[in-house]
Amino acid sequence: MKIAIEGCCHGNLDAIYGQIATLEAQNNYKVDLLLICGDFQAVRNWRDLECMAVPQKYKALGDFHKYYTGEAVAPIPTIIIGGNHEASNYMWELYHGGWLAPNMYFLGHAGTVQVNGIRIAGVSGIFSGHDFRQGHHEKLPYDRSTMRSIYHVREYDIRRLSLLSSPHIVLSHDWPQGIEHHGNLQGLLRRKRFFENDIRAGKLGSPPLMGLLQNLKPQWWFAAHLHTRYEATFNHTPDIPLQRTQPPPPPLPPAAPKPIENPDEIVIEDDELDSAEPSASTSEAPQLEKEAPPTSNPDEILLDDEEVEVEAPPTAPPQPIVTNFLSLDKCLPQRQFLEVIDIEAPLSNPTAALAFDPEWLAINRAFHPWFSTTRSQRPFPEEAEARAMIAKELEWVNANVKRNDDGVIPVDDWQTFVQTAPGPGSEGALKFKQPDLYPNPQTAAFCKLIDIPDKISS
Numbered sequence: 184m185k186i187a188i189e190g191c192c193h194g195n196l197d198a199i200y201g202q203i204a205t206l207e208a209q210n211n212y213k214v215d216l217l218l219i220c221g222d223f224q225a226v227r228n229w230r231d232l233e234c235m236a237v238p239q240k241y242k243a244l245g246d247f248h249k250y251y252t253g254e255a256v257a258p259i260p261t262i263i264i265g266g267n268h269e270a271s272n273y274m275w276e277l278y279h280g281g282w283l284a285p286n287m288y289f290l291g292h293a294g295t296v297q298v299n300g301i302r303i304a305g306v307s308g309i310f311s312g313h314d315f316r317q318g319h320h321e322k323l324p325y326d327r328s329t330m331r332s333i334y335h336v337r338e339y340d341i342r343r344l345s346l347l348s349s350p351h352i353v354l355s356h357d358w359p360q361g362i363e364h365h366g367n368l369q370g371l372l373r374r375k376r377f378f379e380n381d382i383r384a385g386k387l388g389s390p391p392l393m394g395l396l397q398n399l400k401p402q403w404w405f406a407a408h409l410h411t412r413y414e415a416t417f418n419h420t421p422d423i424p425l426q427r428t429q430p431p432p433p434p435l436p437p438a439a440p441k442p443i444e445n446p447d448e449i450v451i452e453d454d455e456l457d458s459a460e461p462s463a464s465t466s467e468a469p470q471l472e473k474e475a476p477p478t479s480n481p482d483e484i485l486l487d488d489e490e491v492e493v494e495a496p497p498t499a500p501p502q503p504i505v506t507n508f509l510s511l512d513k514c515l516p517q518r519q520f521l522e523v524i525d526i527e528a529p530l531s532n533p534t535a536a537l538a539f540d541p542e543w544l545a546i547n548r549a550f551h552p553w554f555s556t557t558r559s560q561r562p563f564p565e566e567a568e569a570r571a572m573i574a575k576e577l578e579w580v581n582a583n584v585k586r587n588d589d590g591v592i593p594v595d596d597w598q599t600f601v602q603t604a605p606g607p608g609s610e611g612a613l614k615f616k617q618p619d620l621y622p623n624p625q626t627a628a629f630c631k632l633i634d635i636p637d638k639i640s641s
Contacts, residue, residue, distance in 0.1 A: 184215045184299060184528045187259070190407035190511030190520045191266065194224040194245020198514055200258055202521050214523060216298055217259045220407035220511065221266025221307065221356030225283045227251050228607045230618040231270040234323075236330045237449055241268075244607055250284040252606040257286035260298070260537070264290050265307030266356040266408060268449060271333045272323060272618060273604070274307065278639045279547070281625035282600035288537055290354070292319075293340035295347060295543035297591065300529030302540060304344055304399070305354035309408065310389035311335040318555025324617040339553060341391045342563055343546050345398050346573055351526065353401045356408045360388035362396070362508050366415030375411055396506055403526070406510040412519035415508040423503040530589070538591035544584065544633050545577035551635045584632065597632050598625040 187206075189199050203214050225247050226232055232242045249255040263283065265274050277283065280291035290296065290305040297303070314335040321329040336357075344353075363371060363382060372379055381387040396404060400419050418425050512518040549572040553563055564572065586592050603621040610618075622640035630637040 187217045191222040191513035195514040196246040217261040227604045233617045234272040261287045264305040267309045276623040279629045295540040297538040302350035303352045304350040308334040308336045318560045320558045358388035359393040359396045413510045417506040419504040537594040548576040
């Protein structure tokens with residue numbers, strides 16, 4: 184499959200789809216899927232803008248409302264996560280994931296889907312140590328504090344994702360903390376000198392995401408947020424070195440005398456960083472039965488001179504297990520905001536239809552009793568207990584959730600896009616007031632699918 188990845192969207196959907204069309208024409212190929220790494224800004228109308236944490240000068244409707252109301256249609260299946268500049272009220276309405284607009288699927292605050300057998304996981308928002316271990320307590324109307332805390336990643340989301348067996352792709356808005364040391368760090372600092380102080384202090388990126396990367400070991404990890412293109416290769420098997428075409432980057436230069444401001448940053452004074460212990464997982468190697476010795480032939484004439492020694496073929500050297508990290512810029516002219524890559528799909532389906540991931544459904548069933556809509560978050564079960572719970576719930580999913588002839592659970596069998604809010608110009612007299620919650624039937628359908636209570640729509 185040809186998959187396009189885009190960094191920060193900031194509502195510029197027309198430009199993104201236009202750039203993909205240009206690449207398709209220039210290179211004579213067809214892009215099958217688009218992944219967007221946050222700051223999507225699914226703004227349906229002016230009242231949604233009042234739920235987005237940006238300074239007044241950045242508040243603009245953008246392009247999304249045209250796709251929401253049917254004026255435009257996404258030409259490519261598009262999968263989205265959230266960032267820190269979102270219409271957070273709409274993304275809360277689809278907390279478990281769902282169609283933001285036709286052909287545009289939001290993974291939820293955390294989620295996993297399959298496309299032609301490729302498992303794509305994602306986590307929305309950014310890290311804040313202050314809010315990480317709290318529940319999802321925010322309610323409309325948001326105040327200045329909750330308008331920011333609602334997009335802060337919670338431990339509940341990270342723990343659920345950490346229990347997946349390895350996905351092919353992970354999307355995040357934040358960078359995993361420390362990933363900058365696994366690429367061309369000097370080149371990054373030449374472009375973004377103002378990163379240096381955070382890098383020296385070990386504060387660039389999200390600590391829980393680095394734990395998640397080490398735990399899941401995906402083939403690809405895509406991110407955005409820092410408004411620059413950056414590649415890195417994380418080696419999960421340090422005893423098997425990477426084959427480098429260039430020497431590793433030198434260490435950091437001498438410390439800068441003072442912090443340098445980031446000219447691309449939308450400053451809203453909420454990016455609090457803290458530390459967290461990365462998680463790790465182990466797996467037990469399968470035990471192979473010993474092969475029985477061959478039975479001798481009593482009629483065979485054994486001649487010593489017919490014995491020929493055959494050399495065993497050379498053993499292939501072990502290959503490192505790596506995650507390819509790629510972060511992209513925001514959608515602006517002359518910026519590196521888009522990349523197209525090829526990923527081999529386990530299944531062949533020309534429609535690139537989305538399917539629910541059975542393991543993710545089991546994880547949601549198992550962990551739903553720990554889903555808190557207050558500040559208080561009850562302690563989570565230990566990993567061994569959690570995995571046993573998930574194994575039990577996977578049996579339930581396999582027995583109760585119907586699959587199609589291809590053995591998958593199509594998202595469209597359960598979730599269908601419904602316009603729940605008015606488009607711009609139809610908000611009524613209170614145009615610049617935060618809206619009420621619009622219960623979304625897609626959330627109710629997801630909860631019905633796995634037989635859990637709907638804690639979002641009330």
